[in-house]
Amino acid sequence: MSIKSFLSRQGQLIKPTELESLLSAKQRLAAVDASWYMPNNPRNGFKEFLTQGRLIRNARYLDVDEVKDPDSPYSHMLPSVEVFNQHAKRLGLPKDDPIIVYDNAGNFSAPRVAWMLEIFGNKNTLLLDNYVEYKAQGFPIDTAEIKEPVVEANVASFVSSALDKSRVILFEELKTIVEDPAQAARDYVIFDARPNGRFTGRDPEPRPGLSSGHVPTAISVPFPTVLDAASNNQFLSAAALREVFDKALGGKPLGDRQVIVMCGSGVTACVIERAVRIAGLTDKPVRVYDGSWT
Missing domain, CATH: 3.40.250.10 (Rhodanese-like domain)
Known part of the structure; x- marks a missing residue:
């Protein structure tokens, strides 16, 4: 199946076996780790991203506690287009490549981040359903311990013009x-x-x-x-x-x-x-x- 067929699917989901097939075929992809946990949970999504592996080597980490309206007293209000674009540029979110969004809990915070990318106009967003099952099926991940995310150079960044x-x-x-x-x-x-x-x-x-x-x-x-x-x-x-x-x-x-x-x-x-x-x-x-x- 092609990327277009996944993007036209209801819910814009991609299953583990489908993603593995694309990766095996060397399909150019970007990935966003959206792992986040409730305030009363001791787990830390960013620490897990750095130390416990990522979907692919150039995966980015998007923290829903950061990509938000910095002036709102509420936890996760959407940022302005300008603030979103600052984060998109910092993360190196690509303009043209499909973006696979996932989390370490299995459909907990990843749907929020996928939704956010979509409503800011990214037409190439897919939600992995899901990363926990992907790993359970034994598909490869990048397990190198890193100190900071790896962002590809010379990749045109996605820029939002409006929020839906x-x-x-x-x-x-x-x-x-x-x-x-x-x-x-x-x-x-x-x-x-x-x-x-x-x-x-x-x-x-x-x-x-x-x-x-x-x-x-x-x-x-x-x-x-x-x-x-x-x-x-x-x-x-x-x-x-x-x-x-x-x-x-x-x-x-x-x-x-x-x-x-x-x-x-x-x-x-x-x-x-x-x-x-x-x-x-x-x-x-x-x-x-x-x-x-x-």
């Missing part, structure tokens, strides 16, 4: 929607990717001082429910995902309603965003509430 606002929803608009429950129920579906205990308010949020609960009319779809634990958290099939969403919707057809997704800080919401696209649930853009519950 149709795939994002801001606080003011979401607030207006949920303040009118009738309109919210008629025109929108809001999926919340956090664990159900945090959604219901039974369990605390991992960030100190933040109460748990959910916005009015939201529906709980914890992000692990769209992943297959038996296959290292690869996405479920399109048919199985449609069953997950059908159950969440109580059997009521989505119809013409627009899907909004949120989570704790805008990371795992993108797991649900990707799952909705894989399932082919809607032809409308899925909108991520970037501020999420935070």
Whole structure:
């Protein structure tokens, strides 16, 4: 299969065997390690990138705690086009080569980074589904310990000209929607990717001082429910995902309603965003509430 066929696939996924075939054929690729962990997790994505190996030798590391709006008090608000381009240039994100995005947890933070590259206009982004399974199948990785990422010289950097606002929803608009429950129920579906205990308010949020609960009319779809634990958290099939969403919707057809997704800080919401696209649930853009519950 060609790169174009993967890019036109619902959800823009590439499977381990497909990626290995491309690498074996010497297909020119770039890779972005998007590994990130919750504040209460002692793992460190960048340290793992330096010491535990990478997908390919010239992989970059993109930290979602850095590539964000530096002036926002919230964890992962999208940066401006100018700030994004500064990071894209620093990382050497290529203009023309396919970019494979992955993480060490198996579809946890990589969907967020792939989504971010897409909405800033990169048309060559593919999400590896996933790196944990890729390694489990014994495919080669670069295991040399390094002190800093290797960035290729003389590669034209990707430059964003605009952010696709149709795939994002801001606080003011979401607030207006949920303040009118009738309109919210008629025109929108809001999926919340956090664990159900945090959604219901039974369990605390991992960030100190933040109460748990959910916005009015939201529906709980914890992000692990769209992943297959038996296959290292690869996405479920399109048919199985449609069953997950059908159950969440109580059997009521989505119809013409627009899907909004949120989570704790805008990371795992993108797991649900990707799952909705894989399932082919809607032809409308899925909108991520970037501020999420935070």
